[in-house]
Every structure is written in C-alpha cells, then in structure tokens.
C-alpha cells in the first residue's frame with residue numbers, strides 16, 4: 684500500500700490525482716476515490732475550492748470541495764466513517780486530511796473579519812485577507828477523552844447517537860481558558876457527576892469528524908455516585924474488565940484507552956495507538 688504524506692501543492696500546476704469531497708462524503712467508483720485530476724475537473728461538478736493536499740505514494744493529490752453531493756452516472760458517494768472503519772490506514776489518513784481541508788476551504792472562502800473574498804497563500808495552508816492583513820488557518824478543536832477506572836471496573840457511557848448497545852469513554856471539547864486536565868475534571872463532573880484524581884496523559888489522535896484533536900487521558904475514580912447528564916448521555920455504568928459491552932471501533936483512541944487498561948489488568952500484551 685502506498686503511504687500518505689501531506690504537503691501544500693501548487694494548484695496552478697496541472698496533472699496528478701484528485702478526490703471530490705462534500706460534507707464528509709467522497710465521490711467514488713469501483714477503483715476507489717482517486718480520479719485523474721484533469722478528467723475530474725472536466726466533469727459537471729460544482730467545485731467551490733481546490734487545494735493540493737499531498738502525496739499518496741508518488742502521486743500528487745488534490746481535493747476538490749463541492750457545493751453539493753451531486754449525482755454523476757456510474758459514480759457514488761461514500762462517507763469518511765466507512766473509510767475509518769474499513770480501509771487501510773494511509774487511505775483513511777489521506778481522506779481524513781482531505782475532509783478537514785475541504786471543510787475548512789468551504790468555510791473560509793470569505794474573511795470572517797470583513798466579508799471580502801480570501802486568497803490561498805502560496806506554499807502555506809492558509810487563506811489570507813489582504814484588507815485585514817490576517818491569515819485564516821485550518822481549525823482544529825482540542826477535545827479530551829478519558830477512561831475513568833476503579834480497580835477492575837471501568838466507567839463507560841452511551842450517547843443516544845451511538846449504535847445500539849455500544850458504550851464508550853467520556854469525551855468533550857476543551858473550552859476557552861481551560862487546560863486539558865481541567866476539561867477532563869469538568870466533563871466528568873458534568874456528564875456523570877463524579878470526581879476524578881491522578882489524571883495522566885495517554886496519547887493523542889487526530890479525529891477528523893469534523894476537526895477534533897483528541898487528547899487521551901486515564902483517571903482514577905475519586906468520589907461520587909453516577910448521575911447522568913440526560914441531554915448528552917442516556918446511560919453510564921461501571922463495567923468489569925472481564926465483561927465489557929460492545930466497544931468503539933479499534934481505530935479510535937477510545938478503544939485504545941479501554942484495551943490498554945484491560946491489557947494491564949489481565950496481563951495481556953499492550954495495544955498500539957493507531958495514528
């Protein structure tokens with residue numbers, strides 16, 4: 684499998700390969716998502732932005748951001764989540780990156796300060812506004828995710844958005860003025876009314892749904908009884924490491940945090956954080 688290497692490519696150079704993206708979906712056919720770029724640009728597509736995003740093996744790759752997910756004969760659309768679950772890691776990384784750049788390009792065609800059209804900065808992943816003399820960079824939203832444990836028990840919760848039966852670790856976005864550790868304390872308190880101690884950093888993961896940076900932690904239960912925050916969570920419980928419910932996808936940091944603790948308690952080999 685070719686490997687994926689992001690970089691900023693000049694869109695005035697012709698040739699290479701391209702993906703067409705719209706709302707976390709990719710245009711595809713039976714060969715996949717990469718199309719000869721010049722061919723793709725000749726199709727009847729509502730392109731609103733184009734960025735050169737890097738190399739897949741030796742091939743230069745561009746993303747065409749489309750206004751709508753239009754139907755083309757013989758072609759379909761496939762969501763990023765499906766690639767996260769089913770494709771090789773380099774294809775998933777390429778498409779996660781393409782999706783983040785596509786969404787950012789869509790949302791930064793005009794300056795938020797003055798409303799004028801922005802321009803791509805050559806050689807940099809930025810849109811500039813000459814009137815305001817500012818640059819708009821891709822947005823990344825730091826989020827914490829935490830596995831809370833109490834001896835052989837781990838705390839898992841269900842959001843109403845999850846597939847039936849699945850439970851996962853607690854997560855939430857870092858707010859202005861907050862450290863990642865304070866975010867861990869606040870989210871655990873808000874979502875399940877527990878307090879935690881001994882918060883330690885476990886690793887991070889880009890989570891392109893749509894632009895999160897997951898900061899993974901492990902924390903010990905300190906105090907309190909579970910009271911769920913009903914608008915975000917429909918159930919939360921302590922599970923014994925020997926009898927766990929259906930868990931998140933193996934590529935997620937949520938799953939890594941769980942597998943790592945289970946491995947420690949049961950004396951199994953440690954998992955590797957997929958990145």
Ligand SMILES: NC(=O)c1ccc[n+]([C@@H]2O[C@H](COP(=O)([O-])OP(=O)(O)OC[C@H]3O[C@@H](n4cnc5c(N)ncnc54)[C@H](O)[C@@H]3O)[C@@H](O)[C@H]2O)c1
Nearest residue numbers: 824826828851854855856890892893895897935936937938
């Ligand atoms: N990779 C993983 O293993 C994994 C697992 C669980 C959650 N996540 C991700 O973690 C992130 C946070 O999880 P959550 O949904 O529980 O968050 P959360 O507990 O903060 O609740 C979501 C709410 O946060 C607000 N919000 C949305 N976008 C925001 C932003 N950019 N900044 C601040 N607030 C925002 C909205 O009100 C939204 O309803 C999500 O992107 C989710 O997909 C990743």
Ligand SMILES: [Mg+2]
Nearest residue numbers: 853854855915
């Ligand atoms: Mg949450």
Ligand SMILES: [Zn+2]
Nearest residue numbers: 794797812815
């Ligand atoms: Zn401006």
